[in-house]
Amino acid sequence: MSIAARAFLLLLSTTFLWLSGRTEARAAGPALPAEAAQAMEKMYGGDSEGAIQMLRQFERAQPENPLGYLLEGEAEWWKMYCAACDIKWGMVDAGRRGKMREDEAYLGLADKAIKLGQAQLAKSDSPEMHLYIGMGWALKARLYSLRGENRNTARAGVVARAEFIRAVQMDPQMADATAGLGLYDYYVDTLSPIVRLLRLIVGIPGGNKREGIREMETGISQGTLMAVEARFYLAKNLRTYDQQYERAANLMEPLIARYPRNPSFLLLLGNLNAELHRYDRASEHFHSALNLPNADPACAARTRDIAQSYLAALH
Numbered sequence: 001m002s003i004a005a006r007a008f009l010l011l012l013s014t015t016f017l018w019l020s021g022r023t024e025a026r027a028a029g030p031a032l033p034a035e036a037a038q039a040m041e042k043m044y045g046g047d048s049e050g051a052i053q054m055l056r057q058f059e060r061a062q063p064e065n066p067l068g069y070l071l072e073g074e075a076e077w078w079k080m081y082c083a084a085c086d087i088k089w090g091m092v093d094a095g096r097r098g099k100m101r102e103d104e105a106y107l108g109l110a111d112k113a114i115k116l117g118q119a120q121l122a123k124s125d126s127p128e129m130h131l132y133i134g135m136g137w138a139l140k141a142r143l144y145s146l147r148g149e150n151r152n153t154a155r156a157g158v159v160a161r162a163e164f165i166r167a168v169q170m171d172p173q174m175a176d177a178t179a180g181l182g183l184y185d186y187y188v189d190t191l192s193p194i195v196r197l198l199r200l201i202v203g204i205p206g207g208n209k210r211e212g213i214r215e216m217e218t219g220i221s222q223g224t225l226m227a228v229e230a231r232f233y234l235a236k237n238l239r240t241y242d243q244q245y246e247r248a249a250n251l252m253e254p255l256i257a258r259y260p261r262n263p264s265f266l267l268l269l270g271n272l273n274a275e276l277h278r279y280d281r282a283s284e285h286f287h288s289a290l291n292l293p294n295a296d297p298a299c300a301a302r303t304r305d306i307a308q309s310y311l312a313a314l315h
Contacts, residue, residue, distance in 0.1 A: 030128045030176070032224055033058070036067055039075070044228050046261040048075040049295045066113040066120070066132040073109035073139045074229075080106070082264050083298035084146060085306060091240060092271045092306055096148045103143060110139040127170035131177045134163030135225070138180060154204050157184055161205060179219020179230040186212030186234075190241045209241075220251075231255060236268060245275040256285070263289050263303040270310060279314050286310045 032040075035058045043051035052075050059068035080102070084094040114136035117129045137160035144152040161184045167177035188207030219230035235251040238244040249272040255265045270285035290307040294300035 030067075030131065030224060033062075033067075035061075036071060039071055040225075040228075043071070043075045043078060044255075044259045044262060046259065046263060046292065047295070048079045051075040064116060064119075066116040066129070066136070069109045069113040069116070070132060070135050070139070073106055073113065073136075076102070076106045076109065077139060077142060078264065079296050079299055080143070080146065082296070083302055085264070085267065085302050087306060087309060090271075090275070092267045092310075093236065093240065094146060097146060099147060103147075106143060107140060110136045113139075125170070127167040127174050127177070130163045130167035130170065131174060131180075131225075134160045134167065134177065134180055136160075137163065138183070157187075158204055160184070173222075175218050175222035176224060176226040178215045179223050179226040182212045182215025182217075182219060182230065183233055184212070185209070185215060186237055190237075228255065228259075232265065232268070235272070239268075239272060239275070245272050248272050249276065260288070261292055263292055263294065263299060266292070267303065267306055270307070274310065274314065283311060283314055286314075 035054060039051040039054040039058065042048075042054065052072055055068050055072040055075065059065075059072070062068060081094045084097050085092055086095040088095060114133050117133040117136065120126070120129045121133075137156045141153050141156035141160060144150075144156055160180060164177040164180040164184075167174045168181070171177075185207035186209050188204070189209040189212065213234065216230045216234045219226045220234070221227075223230060231251050232255065235248040238248040238251070249269060252265065252269040252272060255262070256269055259265055266285045266289040270282045270289065273279075273282035273285065286307040289303050290311070292300075292303065294303065
């Protein structure tokens with residue numbers, strides 16, 4: 001069966017569950033304006049540039065709303081992630097890199113969202129604004145981690161965690177904040193013993209992988225803002241830290257069914273199928289990634305290089 005046929009069947013089989021979970025989250029979590037939801041679809045569909053243009057229009061229409069700046073930062077992150085991807089120890093993932101010119105604009109978007117959220121909290125406390133502030137700090141933590149700035153990463157991660165906790169305390173059904181906690185809890189529990197000792201010395205809160213998985217699964221099934229992200233990172237983490245390739249592949253299949261033109265999704269699922277010795281399926285995903293239209297030159301170049309490297313190894 002071709003990759004297109006499998007994607008269609010998976011899309012049919014998962015649409016009801018996906019939409020029912022998101023409907024539940026809409027009742028309890030932040031209500032997404034139509035423009036924001038459409039921009040997210042473009043972003044996860046592999047068109048970050050198109051999403052950014054939509055989000056800038058949204059920002060002009062609602063300049064005091066943190067959401068537009070958060071999602072623009074998210075779209076910029078996926079470009080950064082793709083451009084930084086490489087193959088290490090047989091796994092495709094973003095590698096360490098130094099500071100780059102575009103970093104300041106990205107951090108500026110995160111800071112703008114954080115400040116706007118704090119301004120709203122000064123008027124009225126709300127779980128939604130704590131969620132947005134937490135997401136802003138999480139955006140910063142990602143970039144600091146990409147640049148190997150461990151102290152800044154830890155600080156931003158701890159602040160994000162505190163905001164997510166406050167959001168869940170105010171609204172226990174806030175699935176997006178629960179997903180954010182899951183990302184923190186899983187990652188912190190994967191640290192090496194030496195780093196864990198340093199964590200205790202400097203007072204960084206601990207985590208628990210099992211709890212983190214449960215929290216990310218809540219975000220996947222019920223989240224509005226972080227459902228896709230939680231699914232991708234849970235799959236990637238299960239591959240990297242637990243070697244649970246089958247479980248990770250099962251998480252990724254619905255993403256490919258829904259977003260067949262996202263290069264990062266295709267490369268990860270191709271990587272997982274290669275680990276599972278499903279070489280024909282891996283080859284299909286890498287060929288799909290290789291032939292994608294991509295408006296971002298850096299992402300396109302890295303996708304091409306990685307897909308070609310895998311295809312050469314498979315043959």
